[in-house]
Amino acid sequence: MEENIGMPPQSLFDAMDVYIGERAANGTFLDGGGLYGTEDAVNFVVRQGQVSRVDGPYAEAKEVVGGWSLLEYATVEEAVADQQKFAELHAEHWPEATVVATLRQISEAPEAAEPAEAAGA
Numbered sequence: 790m791e792e793n794i795g796m797p798p799q800s801l802f803d804a805m806d807v808y809i810g811e812r813a814a815n816g817t818f819l820d821g822g823g824l825y826g827t828e829d830a831v832n833f834v835v836r837q838g839q840v841s842r843v844d845g846p847y848a849e850a851k852e853v854v855g856g857w858s859l860l861e862y863a864t865v866e867e868a869v870a871d872q873q874k875f876a877e878l879h880a881e882h883w884p885e886a887t888v889v890a891t892l893r894q895i896s897e898a899p900e901a902a903e904p905a906e907a908a909g910a
Contacts, residue, residue, distance in 0.1 A: 790855040790888045792826055801882035808878060812860060817871070821858030852889070859895075868892055 812818035832843045862868040872892040879888045 790852060790886060792853045794886055797883050797886070801879065804878045804882050808875065809858075812871075817860050817862065819859040819861055821856065821860075823856040824854055827853055852887075855888075865894070868894075 809818055809821070830844075834841050834843060860868070860871070862871065869892060872890055876888070876890040879886065879890070
């Protein structure tokens with residue numbers, strides 16, 4: 790979302806309370822929360838094997854991650870449909886804000902490689 794555009798309207802907070810409450814009750818919502826702005830952020834940059842620390846604020850940041858949530862759905866289609874509802878809540882209650890709602894799946898650890906078959910003698 791855009792940074793430094795002010796607080797969302799109370800109607801969005803109220804609508805999100807209902808949205809999250811329904812998903813928490815049915816077991817879909819696992820965890821989530823809002824994030825502070827970049828003024829207090831700390832980035833660690835790895836470049837060519839070297840780590841450097843860069844403290845905020847970041848003048849070049851126009852859009853930032855404003856919050857996150859961890860939800861579990863039976864199908865990708867259900868997740869996509871519900872993400873659209875989430876975006877529509879923002880369009881309805883905070884139309885003057887630009888918000889990009891990104892849906893990403895959690896990567897599971899790769900399966901352990903199957904042991905090679907023993908060569909017969």
